[in-house]
Amino acid sequence: MGNTKVRKMLFILSKATIENVYAAFIMANGARMEGIESEIFFTFFGLEAIQKKKLEHLHVATVGNPAMHIPTMLGGLPGMEALATKMMKSEMEKLDMPPVSEFLEILSDSGCKLWACKLAVEMFHLEEKDLIDDLDGILTIGDFYNRADQENTHLLFI
Amino acid sequence: MEKTYLQSIIQINEEGYLTDFTQWTKEIGAEIAKEQGIEMTDKHWEVIDYIHDKYKNEEALSIRGIKKSGVINIKEFYELFPGGPLKKATLIAGIPKPKSCI
Numbered sequence: 001m002g003n004t005k006v007r008k009m010l011f012i013l014s015k016a017t018i019e020n021v022y023a024a025f026i027m028a029n030g031a032r033m034e035g036i037e038s039e040i041f042f043t044f045f046g047l048e049a050i051q052k053k054k055l056e057h058l059h060v061a062t063v064g065n066p067a068m069h070i071p072t073m074l075g076g077l078p079g080m081e082a083l084a085t086k087m088m089k090s091e092m093e094k095l096d097m098p099p100v101s102e103f104l105e106i107l108s109d110s111g112c113k114l115w116a117c118k119l120a121v122e123m124f125h126l127e128e129k130d131l132i133d134d135l136d137g138i139l140t141i142g143d144f145y146n147r148a149d150q151e152n153t154h155l156l157f158i
Numbered sequence: 159m160e161k162t163y164l165q166s167i168i169q170i171n172e173e174g175y176l177t178d179f180t181q182w183t184k185e186i187g188a189e190i191a192k193e194q195g196i197e198m199t200d201k202h203w204e205v206i207d208y209i210h211d212k213y214k215n216e217e218a219l220s221i222r223g224i225k226k227s228g229v230i231n232i233k234e235f236y237e238l239f240p241g242g243p244l245k246k247a248t249l250i251a252g253i254p255k256p257k258s259c260i
Binding site for chain 2: 003032097098
């Protein structure tokens with residue numbers, strides 16, 4: 001156990017764009033590295049990050065993202081998302097940031113709990129076999145709140 | 159700042175990290191570990207050796223590096239150095255706290 005006042009960080013990941021997925025992963029991993037407990041609840045599009053077939057194919061959003069500094073019309077052209085994603089992934093590799101599958105392994109080995117949202121799993125007609133082996137389980141939001149029901153716990157929606 | 163370990167005066171920063179690695183000895187490392195509630199074993203020292211190698215080669219430490227180290231896996235690393243393994247291990251190893259976010 002660390003000596004931090006914050007004891008536990010719970011993240012709800014609802015999006016599948018690379019920047020959001022990595023934000024959740026880096027913060028969840030960073031918490032463990034500081035001796036803080038951490039868990040991630042994957043819901044809605046966030047579920048893409050724990051689907052075996054999809055997790056290595058996440059993209060940067062080039063449309064509706066003013067930080068891309070390109071006209072929205074251009075961002076919508078075929079290949080733009082793939083190009084922007086490739087560029088971002090190469091920058092991330094330079095910083096020794098692991099790809100999604102390896103990052104999930106690191107998180108699981110570090111003791112970060114990984115949960116899928118029951119309602120979203122049903123909505124997208126997913127089965128357990130579609131999801132990563134390291135998943136700790138499928139929870140309702142009520143189950144997840146129970147896990148948050150401790151002193152010095154923070155919840156963060158991404 | 160200064161702190162006395164085993165009758166030697168050691169230079170440390172406000173977080174307790176040694177500021178001069180040349181002052182580090184294995185015995186001092188074991189004393190720092192004790193303060194953190196860690197009793198050093200051969201496996202602990204293997205990890206410290208790995209960290210020293212990285213430090214001497216000026217390679218950054220990261221949890222991904224630990225995974226690839228071949229010395230220890232991440233689960234064991236967390237078990238050996240509970241409560242922030244890289245922070246604790248570098249403290250015991252007498253080198254600066256890693257600055258990486260991953």
